[in-house]
Amino acid sequence: xxxxxxxxxxxxxxxxxxxxxxxxxxxxxxxxxxxxxxxxxxxxxxxxxxxxxxxxxxxxxxxxxxxxxxxxxxxxxxxxxxxxxxxxxxxxxxxxxxxxxxxxxxxxxxxxxxxxxxxxxxxxxxxxxxxxxxxxxxxxxxxxxxxxxxxxxxxxxxxxxxxxxxxxxxxxxxxxxxxxxxxxxxxxxxxxxxxxxxxxxxxxxxxxxxxxxxxxxxxxxxxxxxxxxxxxxxxxxxxxxxxxxxxxxxxxxxxxxxxxxxxxxxxxxxxxxxxxxxxxxxxxxxxxxxxxxxxxxxxxxxxxxxxxxxxxxxxxxxxxxxxxxxxxxxxxxxxxxxxxxxxxxxxxxxxxxxxxxxxxxxxxxxxxxxxxxxxxxxxxxxxxxxxxxxxxxxxxxxxxxxxxxxxxxxxxxxxxxxxxxxxxxxxxxxxxxxxxxxxxxxxxxxxxxxxxxxxxx
Amino acid sequence: xxxxxxxxxxxxxxxxxxxxxxxxxxxxxxxxxxxxxxxxxxxxxxxxxxxxxxxxxxxxxxxxxxxxxxxxxxxxxxxxxxxxxxxxxxxxxxxxxxxxxxxxxxxxxxxxxxxxxxxxxxxxxxxxxxxxxxxxxxxxx
Numbered sequence: 084x085x086x087x088x089x090x091x092x093x094x095x096x097x098x099x100x101x102x103x104x105x106x107x108x109x110x111x112x113x114x115x116x117x118x119x120x121x122x123x124x125x126x127x128x129x130x131x132x133x134x135x136x137x138x139x140x141x142x143x144x145x146x147x148x149x150x151x152x153x154x155x156x157x158x159x160x161x162x163x164x165x166x167x168x169x170x171x172x173x174x175x176x177x178x179x180x181x182x183x184x185x186x187x188x189x190x191x192x193x194x195x196x197x198x199x200x201x202x203x204x205x206x207x208x209x210x211x212x213x214x215x216x217x218x219x220x221x222x223x224x225x226x227x228x229x230x231x232x233x234x235x236x237x238x239x240x241x242x243x244x245x246x247x248x249x250x251x252x253x254x255x256x257x258x259x260x261x262x263x264x265x266x267x268x269x270x271x272x273x274x275x276x277x278x279x280x281x282x283x284x285x286x287x288x289x290x291x292x293x294x295x296x297x298x299x300x301x302x303x304x305x306x307x308x309x310x311x312x313x314x315x316x317x318x319x320x321x322x323x324x325x326x327x328x329x330x331x332x333x334x335x336x337x338x339x340x341x342x343x344x345x346x347x348x349x350x351x352x353x354x355x356x357x358x359x360x361x362x363x364x365x366x367x368x369x370x371x372x373x374x375x376x377x378x379x380x381x382x383x384x385x386x387x388x389x390x391x392x393x394x395x396x397x398x399x400x401x402x403x404x405x406x407x408x409x410x411x412x413x414x415x416x417x418x419x420x421x422x423x424x425x426x427x428x429x430x431x432x433x434x435x436x437x438x439x440x441x442x443x444x445x446x447x448x449x450x451x452x453x454x455x456x457x458x459x460x461x462x463x464x465x466x467x468x469x470x471x472x473x474x475x476x477x478x479x480x481x482x483x484x485x486x487x488x489x490x491x492x493x494x495x496x497x498x499x500x501x502x503x504x505x506x507x508x509x510x511x512x513x514x515x516x517x518x519x520x521x522x523x524x525x526x527x528x529x530x531x532x533x534x535x536x537x538x539x540x
Numbered sequence: 541x542x543x544x545x546x547x548x549x550x551x552x553x554x555x556x557x558x559x560x561x562x563x564x565x566x567x568x569x570x571x572x573x574x575x576x577x578x579x580x581x582x583x584x585x586x587x588x589x590x591x592x593x594x595x596x597x598x599x600x601x602x603x604x605x606x607x608x609x610x611x612x613x614x615x616x617x618x619x620x621x622x623x624x625x626x627x628x629x630x631x632x633x634x635x636x637x638x639x640x641x642x643x644x645x646x647x648x649x650x651x652x653x654x655x656x657x658x659x660x661x662x663x664x665x666x667x668x669x670x671x672x673x674x675x676x677x678x679x680x681x
Contacts (some may be wrong), residue, residue, distance in 0.1 A: 110652035110676035124675060184615040191679070192645040193617065199642075200624045207649060209678035278674040281665055350658040350668040353676060375590050375664045 094308060109211050117142040128215040134187040140215065146238050147180075149231035151188035154206035155216040156256050156335045157249065158356065161190075161239045162203050163429065165267065165487040177240055210352040214279050220262045228257060229479075236493070237387035247434045247494055248365040249473070251329055252356065255387075257481035258291035259328065265290070278327055279352055284370050286387065292471075296441035296478050302456040303443040304470035305426065306403075307452040310461040311425060317467050320426050324383070325371040326511065328354045337361050342414055345369035346382050363411035365389045372425045383425040384413065390433045398444055398470035400451045402431055408464055409455035416455055426465040427469070434494055436472025444468035543601050550605050569606035571614040578616035592621065593629050600638070618643050 109124050116123070123505070128505065129139060132149050132155065143150075153159055159182055167374035181204050184190035189212060190204040220226055232253060242249075269278050289297050295319035308314060329352045334340055337358040345367060348355060354368040368385040371377070386406050406429045408414045414423060446452040453462040474494055476484040504523075509512040554569050560623050574580065580592040586643075599609050599661050612619055625633050632638040656662065662673045 102618075107544075108679050109674075110678070111680065113675040114652075121671060179617070184583075186615055186617045189679075191649075195618060195622070195643055195645060197642065198642075199622050202618050209649075210674045211678060214674065277666070277669050279669040279673070281669055325567055327665055327669050347658065350662065352669070371665055375666055377659060377663055377665065377668070385681070498603055510640070537659040 091419055096126070110407045124211075126214060128211050129219065132189055132212055132215060133219070136221050139219075140225075140274055142223065142225060144223075144226055144231065146234045147183060147188065149226075150180075150184060150235045150239055151190075151221050152216045152226070153231060153235055154184070154188075154190065155209070155212045155253055156220070156330050158206055158331045159235070159239070159241050160205075160333065161241055162201075167485050182241060195269065208330065208332050208348070208351050208353055210279065213352060214446055217260050217263065217329050221260050222371060227486075228253070229483075229486040229493065232493060244367070246389045247432070248356070248389045249430050250434065250490070250493055251387060251389045253364055254291060254479055255287070255354075255366070256331075257349055258287055261290040261480060262286050278326060281325050284324040285318070287326060287368075288428075290480055293476075293478055293480055296471075300467070300469065301468075303467055305465050306429075306444050306446060307449060307462045307464065307466045309424065309463065309465045310457075310459070312426065312465040320467075321428075323373050324367065325375060327352050328368060330354075331356050331366070334358045338412060340367065340383055340410065342369075342384075342419070343379050345381050345384060345413075346377055349382075350377060361488075363388070363405050363407070367413065369497050380422070381425060383427045384398045384408070385428040385430065386411070386413075388429075388431050390431065391435050398431070398433075398442055400444065400446055403429055403444060403466075403468050404454050406431075407454040414464075420457070420463045423464050426467065429468045433470065434474050439473030439475035439478045440471075441478055442470045442472070443469055444524060543598060546598055546602060547605075550602060550607065554606065559576075561680065563662070568608040570608070572609045574609065574611045576613060578613045580611075581616060581620040589629060590620075606671065621641035647679070649679060650677055651680045 109128065112124055112127070113121070130136060132151055133139070133142070134151075135142055135148065144152075150159065150161065154161070161177075161184065161304055178201060181190070182202055185204045185268045191207040192202060192204050193207075194203040196202075200445055220228060258412075262282050263280050266286075285301075286458070288300060291298065301316065303317045304314055305312065327349055332348050332351075332353045334344075335354045335358065337360070340355050340358065340361070345355060346369065349369045349371075354366060357365045357367075364386045366387045368387070370384065372381050372383045374381045386408065388402060388406060390402075404410075408423075408427060409420065410417050414420070444452070449462050450456075450460075452466070452468060453464070455463050471478060474482055474487075474490050476482045476487060482490050503511045504513050504517075504525075511525040511528075514520065514523055515529045518530060520525055520526045550570065557569060574595075580595060581590050583590055584594065599607070600653070613621070613676070622640050625636060626632055628640075630638065633640060656673075656676060658668065658673075662668050662670075667673055
């Protein structure tokens with residue numbers, strides 16, 4: 084460390100500099116070196132993440148490397164012991180995979196139990212790694228997103244989310260990368276040196292949805308509107324917004340996710356997944372509204388909820404009422420209610436919808452889309468609400484046409500338990516061994532006279 | 541090297557350090573650091589024991605001395621140094637007679653951000669997306 088804080092490095096290719104690259108990380112190297120070495124930091128991060136030398140553009144990605152890259156974007160939890168559909172399923176194999184990710188792919192070890200049996204590792208928020216992971220996913224032709232996700236979900240004990248939340252997080256991540264790819268082909272390094280791109284809400288959503296669907300968004304008026312907010316179209320309202328995210332964080336507690344928290348993690352380039360059993364939403368993407376300053380009161384968000392199967396071919400307004408930002412505790416009624424003039428966006432993804440579409444939601448009365456009101460019964464917030472149905476390249480840009488089958492397979496994998504039962508040669512018998520375990524009649528037929536009308540997902 | 545050679549060498553080293561003065565007696569006289577220790581996890585020739593296992597055995601024999609040994613590695617699996625007792629090659633560890641120390645991995649994060657915090661040094665979205673900010677977030681080593 085004396086070297087890091089003392090003498091400067093004479094030559095970036097000197098033996099001593101290469102030696103330092105081995106041990107020290109990004110910030111230390113940056114402090115010791117000059118502008119010419121920024122590319123070395125970028126390259127070092129890629130090498131360390133992939134644990135690979137040589138020409139990176141010809142790299143054939145192993146499943147471990149795919150897991151490393153995706154983990155830095157999606158906060159994948161590989162510590163689980165859930166059923167793995169292919170390959171090894173023993174606990175030692177799973178432990179070994181976690182330890183390999185810690186040893187070779189920069190996953191952070193956060194717990195070593197006394198019996199040394201189950202080491203826990205997390206893909207901690209480290210913006211530089213997420214940015215190089217984005218670079219890898221965008222620039223390395225041998226990295227295929229749908230293939231990588233399928234491989235990783237088949238090989239690691241990862242929760243997909245019961246309703247496909249992981250898939251939607253992937254779509255947003257890919258949309259962000261599409262924007263970067265199309266507008267910042269050579270972002271790094273530059274002087275002055277932004278390491279990560281800044282983009283607007285419109286930039287993100289115009290790369291998430293196809294042009295026709297996005298034009299529906301642009302022309303939409305508020306679905307729910309504060310009395311003091313003008314009735315303006317989406318395209319004008321979200322013109323001057325700024326976002327910075329290249330990865331997701333999975334908070335451990337529900338009550339952590341409030342607006343100040345979202346500003347803090349935005350500073351790290353992160354958006355938030357919902358905590359376990361989070362009511363109202365599955366992920367939140369913060370943005371700054373009409374400012375570049377990290378000001379809490381100027382922060383809005385895109386609230387996302389995911390449904391797997393299309394119970395409602397017709398969008399259900401009750402779902403959006405449950406996404407009221409005050410009811411979800413993203414905002415506090417007393418402190419935020421009086422002047423929450425920043426508009427928000429709420430999107431429900433109904434992934435199993437049979438007819439792909441994007442619909443702007445309107446309500447017959449304001450009370451249908453909101454749950455929190457002022458003394459005059461006006462909503463306390465302004466929101467533009469949308470219902471996206473289906474997983475189709477006609478609607479979603481990240482769903483490329485030739486990979487549609489893989490995305491459909493991934494969608495089918497969200498129901499892990501169903502996969503467990505359906506692999507039996509007698510799935511009805513296997514389901515009967517778990518009475519009341521699901522919505523399938525096989526869980527009930529053996530012991531109940533009439534089937535109860537279950538609201539299946 | 542025979543075990544008695546290691547005993548003699550360590551005795552000689554401790555003697556050459558001179559008498560302890562005003563120090564906490566709980567602090568060992570000698571610390572030994574094995575850096576890049578994953579190299580020790582290779583199997584010995586014609587043996588199913590690794591160099592680390594052999595070294596661990598020797599260090600155990602030096603247990604009466606005031607000695608503490610560190611093994612550092614950034615690229616190894618934890619199980620190469622600390623494995624569950626039912627798969628440890630040592631009979632005594634397997635029977636619970638000896639208990640290996642737990643590996644230490646709590647090194648912390650964002651050390652280099654302590655003098656340049658968000659909302660203090662970095663206040664805008666332009667600031668937090670700059671190289672200056674991004675490279676200082678994360679692990680130190």
